[in-house]
Amino acid sequence: MTVHEHEHEQDGAALLRPLAGGRPMGPSTVDVARAMADGDRHHRRVRIAGAGATAVIVAVAGWAAVTDGGADKPAVTGASPNQEPGRSTGPKGCEVQKLAEGKAVVSGSDPTGRYIVGRTYESGHPSTVVWEDRQLRKVPMPGDDPTLYDATSKGVLVGTSFTTADTTTAWVYKDGKFSKLAGTDAQAFAINERGVIVGSVQGRAAMWASPDAQPTMLATPAKGMTGKATGIDEDGTVVGALVGGEAKADLGYVWSPAGTVQQLPQPQVNGKPATTYSAKAIRDGWVVGWAGHDDPARGGGRFIGAPRWNLRTGQFDMADGLMWVVNAQGRIAGEQTIVAPDGTTQKLPLPAGYDEKTAMLTVEALSDDGTVVAGYLSSRGSTMNAEPVAVTWSCTS
Template identity: 30%
Template sequence: MNDEDYGALLLRPLKTGTPDGPTRIDVAKAMGDGLRARRVRTWSTVTAVTAGLAAIVTGGVLVLMPAPAPDEELPQPVLPADVALPSSCTVDTLPAGDAKSAGVTGGDPTGTYLVGATEPVYNGDFDVLVWKNGKLVADVEYEGPRVEMTDINGIGDAVGRSNEGIPKPYAYQGGKVRPMKGIGTPIAINDAGVIAGGTEHAVDEPYPQRWSSWDAEPEPMPLPDGITSGYAFDITEDGTILTALDSVTKTRGAYLWHADGEIEAIAAPAMDIDQPVNVWPIAFRYGWVYAAAGTDAQQSLFRYDPISKFWQKINDEPYSAQLPAGGPQGLFASPKVYIGKEMFALPTVEKYGDDYFMIESLSEDASVIAGSNISSVAADRPVDPMIWRCR
């Protein structure tokens, strides 16, 4: 059973109406699994490199630099600048045409385009919806399996997968939903049309793959020795794919799969724990790689600058706010997102009462945020697509 099937199974009892008493369903996990979405985010073009690195690579050769004297203060790396926190946000419901219910499942880095689905619940319609600047510009029904789009780029092309049986890749391109080649789940698409994703076989271990375009054959990621499986989470505009790879020692590490085929391991951050440090990637955002690190029982949220190789700890509660992309997502009664190092609370709508909210898109400048609400107790209340405009 894959993640989507598990999420659908958890949500199935909601079809019967309002349950007696409080729900026993882990709504956050169910919606996080059933409507998981992975987003493409741009990678900052920061080029400054600290002179205090212990080693640099020149022309493909590792060049060792002199170690600093014991009393010598190490220079601080030049890090990506943080986005300013908004001073205020307004929230609105996005138009959904004739659909009684709809949800957002992805957005492009500028916040111009959003993609979603009608009736985005177990056995729902899943017609493809596209919004541009908050206006509904496409409502496409696909004659075939239900298709859920997971990401859209800055020119309005989207990618996703069938959500029944073995996943098959699909693209929204030229105003139509089109089948892609191979099997698996496209996760993210950049403006050049390069698609990051993975396989989800019924028998074989999953691994990351990419498509150079929506109509290209998938290319599997070459796995380093000792790796048993892996997953893709995000892609940058230069084609670098953020992945997680699992090893035979049962540890998980973060890797960058560069456009030229190079596989770059990201060393885990230093943590005061007596077990191997696992790294669970979440997304490229604001010029950083965001990731949870630690053990199954003890995790912290970090971000990593790919230029200086510098890890920065954010907090010990990785999933207290949302960072839409390929990492774990959930629902919050009071929706919050990470902007830089800060958790930023979003306004809610009074009519939704105790409903939960799931954020699915966060623009790089934090000016456009989008997601959906979901009832906390039953599925007979509609899911609505939401947009927050911030300044």
């Protein structure tokens, strides 16, 4: 580690420390399925882990501590969730409606569900938008391939676009205009209610203490590790993924409000340790991500699952499929089914004209009370419903 790098990491701890306390809140951030819906489809062999979206709680003795100089770092603890482990609350029934006519996707929301962000495709070109109380408002982000990832309950938005062919710029939208975040080749993935933003700068996990602040590189357990921060809780706890050193693939990490970094416990997928996994979002002490196990015996196929960690209790469970949204109740979603911490599930209804067998649904927003859900859907093999359509569900609590 160079002196320059060490100074950056000390600064990161100093900035994170004052954020401790308060009710944790966190976003939903991931773009794998969105890229597929936009037409950037990658051919891959995927097998879903298990056969049903059930979640079985697995207790762990403690967090897998990352050592530095031979000394174990203290266990990471997040702020306490609002419910006891195993208790499930949430919506009873949901009604679905379109958010826009024509091709459109949802990419995130604020914790209340009042501000839903996404993009539409007028004349075939993507342009960022926000639905405020389900009313569409155009907020065109500069640059190419723009994406809004997150929002606060006051309507502050963050996202990323390409400003050259291979350079990204991180943006914050506030008071009716976009402003660049400091840093070259930067990406912004999440913002909390205090205005702290996380993402990456030049391939390293980073945070901005405010929209006007310089970026601070988050600590890494080994020199030369790269990655990104994808979620931040209201108390300053950050989650994301790192690769490098002894890690040959992405591994999930959590940064405490004090600035210490720890690897999240390794999930098991299809009964075997995950070969790669990542934390995607954090909310009220709950963390959701994805995990994969590559199986050479099956021609290189990958089994996929969705780990959910509870930072307060040190427990985690696994759900089937891809999940990247989590709310304050610990409910997770990503596809058509919402999974509660106690394993109960809720299937979202599809609009008229979509078939259960061919529909491709991606959930990108789930409000804290569970009454607002949003995402986008399309249909395989259907000319009429091939393009993604932005939808929202109004659910009864």
